Amino acid sequence: xxxxxxxxxxxxxxxxxxxxLALDTDAPTVGGALSxxxxxxxxxxxxxxxxxxxxxxxxxxxxxxxxxxFADGTATTVPPGTTxxxxxxxxxx
Amino acid sequence: MxxxxxxxxxxxxxxxxxxxxxxxxxxxxxxxxxxxxGEAVYSALLDQRDxxxxxxxxxxxxxxxxxxxxxDDFGATWSGPERQAVRFPEDSGLSLAQVWQIExxxxxxxxxxxxxxxxxxxxxxxxxxxxxxxxxxxxxxxxREKWMPGGxxxxxHTIVTDPAxxxxxGIAISTAGFYRTDDGGNTWQARNKGVxxxxxxxxxxxxxxxxxxxxxxxxxxxRLYLQNHWGLxxxxxxxxxxxxxxxxxxSDFGFAMQVHPHEPDTVYIVPxxxxxxRVVPEAKxxxxxxRDAGASWEPLTTGLPQHDAYENVLRDGLTADxxxxxGIYFGTRSGTLYGSRDSxxxxxxxxGTFPPICSVRAHVxxxxx
Numbered sequence: 216x217x218x219x220x221x222x223x224x225x226x227x228x229x230x231x232x233x234x235x236l237a238l239d240t241d242a243p244t245v246g247g248a249l250s251x252x253x254x255x256x257x258x259x260x261x262x263x264x265x266x267x268x269x270x271x272x273x274x275x276x277x278x279x280x281x282x283x284x285f286a287d288g289t290a291t292t293v294p295p296g297t298t299x300x301x302x303x304x305x306x307x308x
Numbered sequence: 309m310x311x312x313x314x315x316x317x318x319x320x321x322x323x324x325x326x327x328x329x330x331x332x333x334x335x336x337x338x339x340x341x342x343x344x345x346g347e348a349v350y351s352a353l354l355d356q357r358d359x360x361x362x363x364x365x366x367x368x369x370x371x372x373x374x375x376x377x378x379x380d381d382f383g384a385t386w387s388g389p390e391r392q393a394v395r396f397p398e399d400s401g402l403s404l405a406q407v408w409q410i411e412x413x414x415x416x417x418x419x420x421x422x423x424x425x426x427x428x429x430x431x432x433x434x435x436x437x438x439x440x441x442x443x444x445x446x447x448x449x450x451x452r453e454k455w456m457p458g459g460x461x462x463x464x465h466t467i468v469t470d471p472a473x474x475x476x477x478g479i480a481i482s483t484a485g486f487y488r489t490d491d492g493g494n495t496w497q498a499r500n501k502g503v504x505x506x507x508x509x510x511x512x513x514x515x516x517x518x519x520x521x522x523x524x525x526x527x528x529x530x531r532l533y534l535q536n537h538w539g540l541x542x543x544x545x546x547x548x549x550x551x552x553x554x555x556x557x558x559s560d561f562g563f564a565m566q567v568h569p570h571e572p573d574t575v576y577i578v579p580x581x582x583x584x585x586r587v588v589p590e591a592k593x594x595x596x597x598x599r600d601a602g603a604s605w606e607p608l609t610t611g612l613p614q615h616d617a618y619e620n621v622l623r624d625g626l627t628a629d630x631x632x633x634x635g636i637y638f639g640t641r642s643g644t645l646y647g648s649r650d651s652x653x654x655x656x657x658x659x660g661t662f663p664p665i666c667s668v669r670a671h672v673x674x675x676x677x
Binding site: 225226229257258261262263265266267269271273274303304306 | 370371372373390391392395396397398401402403404
């Protein structure tokens with residue numbers, strides 16, 4: 216399936232200038248979409264995921280309007296036609 | 309672009325890095341920055357070995373991770389690796405949180421650099437800072453599982469090399485203590501005998517001390533000075549044994565420590581009230597200097613605020629330039645940068661108000677080769 220992923224404008228340089236990505240994945244989950252993203256755009260993957268493949272602590276991932284922290288994490292299912300969105304958390308200081 | 313003989317100050321803050329430059333007289337400073345606004349810059353370095361003029365700056369974005377960027381034109385342009393160059397191997401189970409320290413190798417190994425990171429590990433580059441690899445002997449150290457993070461995380465923040473012995477170097481970790489290798493990094497031994505750990509039931513453990521900074525002079529590398537989480541020490545045998553040198557300081561708690569560039573027995577510290585109240589004692593901004601390797605200390609106050617100064621200087625916030633009349637500099641957590649052109653006898657603020665200052669490093673620009 217193809218998953219649409221929206222990434223912050225700040226990270227577009229690491230995705231050939233795009234903020235909306237079309238990612239082919241066999242696994243209809245957030246983990247599958249993130250893996251496809253990191254495989255196709257490794258530098259983008261470094262900024263969203265740690266070396267161990269975990270979502271960085273101050274990044275939120277949404278499936279539609281659902282934050283995956285309050286669903287099944289990276290095992291959260293991505294229904295057909297639903298957008299995965301990468302968002303910087305409101306952390307700061 | 310700076311000219312040969314100019315003095316460069318690399319000021320790392322919680323909100324970006326600044327490059328200050330001055331002529332050799334160090335009277336007027338030009339402030340350039342912030343570079344990487346919004347990122348915490350815990351370490352910066354100007355590497356001038358082998359004819360280079362290469363700036364390194366580590367930046368940590370709270371959101372997007374930690375990166376080392378490089379400039380060969382004094383910050384006019386930066387190149388950062390597309391991929392995260394300092395990265396843990398997958399089988400380590402570790403992920404980079406922060407680059408705490410970037411240090412050049414010896415002059416005899418001009419393409420070698422070291423960096424210390426959180427979680428505590430040492431990385432080496434053998435190609436001038438492009439590719440980095442973890443030092444496996446430390447990464448897989450048998451003590452690792454018992455190391456505990458301090459307030460700043462489990463960080464390897466200090467790297468001291470022996471200029472005459474390529475096989476020997478030391479590192480300091482909060483909270484693990486001081487470790488030394490004598491075989492080029494293959495094996496590492498805890499060297500903390502005599503250093504207290506007041507926060508542990510056994511106050512003299514083999515390791516587990518919260519060492520805040522270690523400093524030495526390259527002309528006498530075996531003589532190490534150590535600022536501990538409570539405790540001020542000196543070793544004359546590369547860390548085999550440590551002796552208390554808190555003679556006449558208002559507190560032996562502190563973070564920053566710097567050796568004079570030309571006098572191996574002259575050392576600077578900034579004592580803080582306590583671990584529970586991390587500001588300078590009596591709200592007086594005082595740098596303390598010893599000229600006899602810690603037998604005695606004197607407060608340096610001329611030009612520094614002596615009342616209502618609730619200041620704190622972090623572990624890499626104190627540095628020196630190599631000018632004949634040594635420049636000593638420190639930056640505070642409230643964002644004030646001070647400099648002295650006379651080895652600390654008198655001080656003046658430099659620039660405006662910065663974001664909280666994490667690190668300060670001084671260099672003199674070499675003539676091009």
